[in-house]
Amino acid sequence: MAEHYSSFERKGTRWLFQRLTAVFLIGVLAFHFMLLHFVNHAAEITLAGTTARMSQFGYFATMWLFLVTATFHGVNGVYNALINQGLKGTQKQAVKWVLVVASVLLVAQGTRVALAMTNLV
Numbered sequence: 001m002a003e004h005y006s007s008f009e010r011k012g013t014r015w016l017f018q019r020l021t022a023v024f025l026i027g028v029l030a031f032h033f034m035l036l037h038f039v040n041h042a043a044e045i046t047l048a049g050t051t052a053r054m055s056q057f058g059y060f061a062t063m064w065l066f067l068v069t070a071t072f073h074g075v076n077g078v079y080n081a082l083i084n085q086g087l088k089g090t091q092k093q094a095v096k097w098v099l100v101v102a103s104v105l106l107v108a109q110g111t112r113v114a115l116a117m118t119n120l121v
Contacts, residue, residue, distance in 0.1 A: 025070060051117055075099045075100075079096065079099055
């Protein structure tokens, strides 16, 4: 029988955050689908409606946390998958920093777009 191997150290911080972000993402995705696919149908979504929703602090904060959480969850998953495939040494460090920079840029751009869709700026 094959031995179980994972780059996640069980009970470690990255292991815990991967699970916590998954739970948060499931909840926020359910909220998203309920609000934007069942309460309001996709054809009814307008820029004015998006601006109105994003101007509410609670909605804005939820969507911003969704952005940050999804970014972390995805990047952490990709990084650990690469480690599981045998990434080591200098390549591991290079990939880590490329992913960190890409994550920061993604969150910064997502924040700019989210702020542009409010009446706050």
